[in-house]
Amino acid sequence: MMNELRKLKARLQLLGTTYKMKDRHREILFEASDRIDTIIYMMEKTECKSVYDLVVRLMKQEELINDLRKAKMLEVKKRLKKDCMDMEELQSYREIGSINELRELKRKDEPMKPRKGPYMYGDALYYCGNCGEHIGSRFISICCRWCGQKIDWGNYGEDI
Numbered sequence: 353m354m355n356e357l358r359k360l361k362a363r364l365q366l367l368g369t370t371y372k373m374k375d376r377h378r379e380i381l382f383e384a385s386d387r388i389d390t391i392i393y394m395m396e397k398t399e400c401k402s403v404y405d406l407v408v409r410l411m412k413q414e415e416l417i418n419d420l421r422k423a424k425m426l427e428v429k430k431r432l433k434k435d436c437m438d439m440e441e442l443q444s445y446r447e448i449g450s451i452n453e454l455r456e457l458k459r460k461d462e463p464m465k466p467r468k469g470p471y472m473y474g475d476a477l478y479y480c481g482n483c484g485e486h487i488g489s490r491f492i493s494i495c496c497r498w499c500g501q502k503i504d505w506g507n508y509g510e511d512i
Contacts, residue, residue, distance in 0.1 A: 357395075357403075361388040460495075463504030 364385045391403060400406040448454075466487055469477035480487050482501035487493060495502050 357388050357392050361385050361392075364388070460499065460501045463502045465504050465506065 464481040466478040480496040483499040485498040
């Protein structure tokens, strides 16, 4: 089979060089000759005995390549879907607040002793340890109504 292809190639080259013809026709003959070279090379490389075997083998390789492309596309689609879900999750975190805001909330959740101020009508006035605003006297509230800081009143009867 390969010898026949080589003979065909030689005939095509001979036709292209000996007969008078248009340049375009000569180009077509030389292109065909180059393609035959490619077929011969591929047949030698793949050890195929006929052009049919070579074509079948190439079609199988093309099917494998298409299957790989489909698998890669599925993987890319899954990754994009995951990235979209991650973006939605990130957006929900942004709606909740930043890391600094969360740290601030955590800090406010830890009880802080109030600062004791002057006495008024026999009772001491207390101020928030965080924002400094007046929070009343003992046991009025468990957190500052101005900034939300949790208040640690300590043991009843002890001075703060």
